[in-house]
Amino acid sequence: SQKIEQNSEALNIQEGKTATLTCNYTNYSPAYLQWYRQDPGRGPVFLLLIRENEKEKRKERLKVTFDTTLKQSLFHITASQPADSATYLCALGPRSGGYNKLIFGAGTRLAVHP
Amino acid sequence: DAGVIQSPRHEVTEMGQEVTLRCKPISGHDYLFWYRQTMMRGLELLIYFNNNVPIDDSGMPEDRFSAKMPNASFSTLKIQPSEPRDSAVYFCASSLRAYGDEQYFGPGTRLTVT
Numbered sequence: 188s189q190k191i192e193q194n195s196e197a198l199n200i201q202e203g204k205t206a207t208l209t210c211n212y213t214n215y216s217p218a219y220l221q222w223y224r225q226d227p228g229r230g231p232v233f234l235l236l237i238r239e240n241e242k243e244k245r246k247e248r249l250k251v252t253f254d255t256t257l258k259q260s261l262f263h264i265t266a267s268q269p270a271d272s273a274t275y276l277c278a279l280g281p282r283s284g285g286y287n288k289l290i291f292g293a294g295t296r297l298a299v300h301p
Numbered sequence: 302d303a304g305v306i307q308s309p310r311h312e313v314t315e316m317g318q319e320v321t322l323r324c325k326p327i328s329g330h331d332y333l334f335w336y337r338q339t340m341m342r343g344l345e346l347l348i349y350f351n352n353n354v355p356i357d358d359s360g361m362p363e364d365r366f367s368a369k370m371p372n373a374s375f376s377t378l379k380i381q382p383s384e385p386r387d388s389a390v391y392f393c394a395s396s397l398r399a400y401g402d403e404q405y406f407g408p409g410t411r412l413t414v415t
Contacts, residue, residue, distance in 0.1 A: 219401050230305075230392050230406030231344070238401070276344065280401055288357060289404065291344040 189215035191292035193277060199298045200267055208262040208295045210277035217279035220253055220260050221289065225274045234275075235262075267299045305407035307393050313413045319381040322410045324393030325374055334394040334404060335368055335378050344392070350376065383414045 192211045200206050210220070219238045223231035237244045237253045237260070244251045250263040264271050274296045278289040306325040314320055326333045334349040348358040353370045361368070365384070370376040380387055390411050394404040 221403065228408075230394070230409050231404075232406070233403035236401060236403065288346060288349065290346075293343040 189213065189279070189290060191215075191277065191279060191290060193275075193292040194295040195293070197296040197298055199300065202268060202299055202301050204267055206264040206267045206271065206297055206299070208275050208277075208297065210260040210262065210292055212258050212279055215258075215279055215290070216255070216282055218282040219280040220251075221278045221280065222249075222251060222260075222262050223276045223278060223291075225276060225294065231276055236280075264297075267297075269299045269301055272297055272299050305393055305395055305405050307391075307407035307410050309410060310408060311411045311413075313415065314383055315415055316384055317382045318414075319379065320383045320387075320412060320414075322378040322391050322393075322412070324376045324378070324407060326376070326393070326395030327397075327405055328374065330395035330397050330405070332396045332398075332402075332404075333370060333376050334396075335376070336392040336394065336406075337389045338392060338409070339389045347378070380412075383412075385414045388412055388414050 190213045221236045222234045224234055225231040235244055235246055235251045237251045239255055248265045252261045274294040276294040277292045281288055308323045331352055335347040336344050338344045347360045348368045349356055350370045366380055368378045390409045392406050392409045394406045396402040396404045
């Protein structure tokens, strides 16, 4: 069955540095991948979508890459701030069927320290 | 728009009782999703609807769970009878289109079954 792996350990970084989060998957060929942010006690919030034919996507301080050969996506936050502290979830989108049935990873908790 | 609305936000009930969770999706969204989130299993899709019709309920854990969407602005997830292992945060989400679209999550209902 398909499997998604995100850094299980929390990622602690210093303010101003670049945070890099990893999403690896096996036994699946997603047509697209989405990243969400989740704060404690709240629902996930959509950040970025990247399709299989796109190598990289940017939005302000966020950058996502998608390597279908390595079966991996990297999520970068540049010039990180304490307000970026949250759990980040990756989600794989289906190749066919026309339905937005996402498969979510367990998430990586990011803590940005002043 | 107020976003996806869920009620109640917290529910504490005793084993064997019936529990009903409610969701109002964003107006105009054709897709509605019910998820369950636990520390052990992460965010799991239970069921989703398209234009009020259930499309895929393969994630519903067992017959104790049922979901309905009587109209475009309301959905319920019912657990009868509830068990302690049903304790989790239940999220409702909606999306405008099918393929590749971002999902908008509600604040969730934290269910505790004692």
